[in-house]
Amino acid sequence: MSAFPSLKLLFLLLPLLLLGCFLAAEALEIGIGIGSTEPAAAPAPDECGDCPPPEPECPPPPPHLPLISDSLARAATVIRRFRSTITDDPKSITKTWVGDSPMDVCTKYRGFFCETPPERKDLTLASIDFNGFSLVSYGINVLLENFTDIALFHANSNNFSGPITPKIANLRYLFELDLSNNKFSGEFPAAVLQVKNLDFLDLRFNKLSGFVPRELFLKPLTVLFINNNVFKQMVPKNLGSSPVRFLTLANNGFTGSISSSIGDAKNTLEEVLFLNNKLSGCLPYEIGFLQKATVFDAGGNSLVGEIPVSFGCLTKVEQLNLARNKLTGEIPEVVCALPRLLNLSLSDNYFTSVGPLCQKLIEKKVLDVRGNCIPGCPSQRSQQECYKFQCSEPVNCPCPPTPPCKLPLLQLALLAPPPPALSHVPSKASYSALHRP
Numbered sequence: 001m002s003a004f005p006s007l008k009l010l011f012l013l014l015p016l017l018l019l020g021c022f023l024a025a026e027a028l029e030i031g032i033g034i035g036s037t038e039p040a041a042a043p044a045p046d047e048c049g050d051c052p053p054p055e056p057e058c059p060p061p062p063p064h065l066p067l068i069s070d071s072l073a074r075a076a077t078v079i080r081r082f083r084s085t086i087t088d089d090p091k092s093i094t095k096t097w098v099g100d101s102p103m104d105v106c107t108k109y110r111g112f113f114c115e116t117p118p119e120r121k122d123l124t125l126a127s128i129d130f131n132g133f134s135l136v137s138y139g140i141n142v143l144l145e146n147f148t149d150i151a152l153f154h155a156n157s158n159n160f161s162g163p164i165t166p167k168i169a170n171l172r173y174l175f176e177l178d179l180s181n182n183k184f185s186g187e188f189p190a191a192v193l194q195v196k197n198l199d200f201l202d203l204r205f206n207k208l209s210g211f212v213p214r215e216l217f218l219k220p221l222t223v224l225f226i227n228n229n230v231f232k233q234m235v236p237k238n239l240g241s242s243p244v245r246f247l248t249l250a251n252n253g254f255t256g257s258i259s260s261s262i263g264d265a266k267n268t269l270e271e272v273l274f275l276n277n278k279l280s281g282c283l284p285y286e287i288g289f290l291q292k293a294t295v296f297d298a299g300g301n302s303l304v305g306e307i308p309v310s311f312g313c314l315t316k317v318e319q320l321n322l323a324r325n326k327l328t329g330e331i332p333e334v335v336c337a338l339p340r341l342l343n344l345s346l347s348d349n350y351f352t353s354v355g356p357l358c359q360k361l362i363e364k365k366v367l368d369v370r371g372n373c374i375p376g377c378p379s380q381r382s383q384q385e386c387y388k389f390q391c392s393e394p395v396n397c398p399c400p401p402t403p404p405c406k407l408p409l410l411q412l413a414l415l416a417p418p419p420p421a422l423s424h425v426p427s428k429a430s431y432s433a434l435h436r437p
Contacts (some may be wrong), residue, residue: 011046017224043103068102069124071147072114075105078146079112085139088159093133117149117173127152128225131178131437134158141165149173156180156202162189166222169194176200179226179235181436188212188231193219205436206250217242225433227251227273235279240286242266248273250297250431257281259299263289271295271430275321279303282397287405288313295428299322299345304328305397311335319428321345328389334407336367347371350389351383 004294029352035362058150071078072099076099086415106114111133115126136159144153144165151173163186164179174195176354180202187210192198202225209230213354216224217238224244232253245268263267263286270292279301290312295316303325312334314320320335323345331351335344336358345359348371356363360368370379373386382384 029073032163066116067122069120069122069149071149072102072105072122073295074126075102075112075125075147076100079105079109080358082137082139082142085142086135088134090134093130093135093310108199115151116434117151126150126173128154128364130158131157132157135160139160141366143173144168147253149198152176154178155182158182160184164189164191164338166191168192169351171195172197178202181205183207185209188216188226195329199223200226202433204433212236214238214362219293222246223429224248225430229435235259235274236259243268244428245270246433247271248430249275250274250434253278254278258284258287258303260284262285262286269293271428272297273430273434274298274301276300282395283308283311285310285399287311290314291405293317295319295430296338298432299323299325301325304395306330308397308399308400309334309407310338310403310405312407313403314338315405316340318342319431322349324348326372326389328352328395329356329370330354331367334403336361341366350386352386405432 012091015421065337079097083097086094093110096108099108100105102123102338104421105112106123111126111128112128113129114123117126118142127150128143128147129152131154134157138161138283140155140160141162141164145167150171152175152436153171154176156178157180159182160179161183164184166189168174168189169191175197177195177198177200182202184203184206186208188208190213192201193215198219199221200223202223204225205228208226208228209232211233212226212231217236218241218315221242221244223240223246225246225248227248227250229252232255234256234260235249235254238261239259240263242265249270250273254274257280258274262284266289267292271294273295275297276299279298281303282305283298283303285308288308289314290296293314294318296314297319300323301322303322305327307322307327309332311320312332315338315339318340319342321343326345326349327346328350330353331346331354336355341361344367347368351369351372353375354369354374354377358367362369369377371381373389424436
């Protein structure tokens with residue numbers, strides 16, 4: 001049989017075989033997803049043993065870094081300079097001053113604090129608080145001269161010495177300056193008069209001497225503590241021009257009389273301490289104008305004359321100390337009638353009599369009249385001492401006839417019960433200033 005018929009048959013069946021293969025291949029592609037526009041189904045969990053781990057999510061963006069002021073950028077260098085002047089650090093404060101970056105200074109350095117000043121966007125060294133650190137150094141001016149953005153500088157109860165730099169005038173944001181209880185010497189730092197925003201000035205318990213400029217009492221301060229220094233001058237005549245609420249001049253060498261201008265402070269002055277100076281002359285009648293005063297202390301001076309009747313207008317006064325002077329005459333009943341009086345110290349003077357209302361305050365231990373010349377009261381001066389004083393040259397103090405206020409009705413005051421005796425007299429800001437911080 002010829003092979004050609006078979007070959008002819010093969011050529012006839014070949015197209016059919018090729019078509020079948022093509023259709024089978026297309027079906028296979030559809031079955032396994034090749035060429036499909038739809039995503040392939042995820043493999044079953046038990047089939048992922050060898051699958052690669054998913055790619056990690058993008059890390060969060062780095063934190064926003066604040067703008068840094070020039071003074072903060074070099075803060076660590078300046079602080080190292082100051083540290084080199086410290087000769088004693090009993091509380092190991094400087095051991096925390098580690099790291100050179102600005103943020104190290106802001107977050108690690110004890111006593112240094114950073115903020116953003118008003119109307120600025122850069123972070124800077126805004127305050128320094130060394131209170132109670134007991135550091136011994138002669139170089140505190142290194143800080144005052146380089147950190148010109150500080151608003152608060154507190155450095156009480158250390159052993160800082162030397163004069164205070166005049167460059168303190170460059171501290172444009174300075175609001176509070178406390179250099180108390182140190183060993184600063186030299187004259188009053190007059191450069192503070194140029195610090196525009198200064199509100200709180202505490203220089204007590206140092207060795208400052210010379211003159212206190214009269215311009216100080218024109219500066220809009222709230223607190224002025226300059227007690228326990230070595231100032232020797234007359235009390236400035238413009239004392240009453242000061243808007244301070246708390247004023248302590250105690251334990252210095254101020255001389256002369258208390259200026260009558262003190263009455264100009266009637267709307268602001270709350271506490272004033274003149275005690276332990278060398279004041280003389282009469283008590284000015286204008287003290288009675290101080291309608292907001294709660295503390296008036298002029299003890300330990302050489303004031304003379306009688307207590308002006310205007311003192312009966314000090315309706316808010318709680319503590320009134322005129323002890324250890326040379327005052328005389330009768331203790332005014334209008335003073336003993338003051339409604340908020342807690343402590344009236346008139347000991348070691350030369351008063352000669354008391355009225356019934358004052359007598360009640362003596363019994364309640366509100367009024368202290370020891371060491372006077374009052375007949376019938378215990379612990380008085382000898383008759384010879386009182387007579388010698390009374391025979392000395394008389395003192396004539398001006399006393400306007402009309403008080404600056406409507407005085408209380410003494411008859412009603414006599415009938416009213418006296419204020420209760422207190423076992424604890426509330427502390428006052430100005431009296432606290434007489435103690436070392």
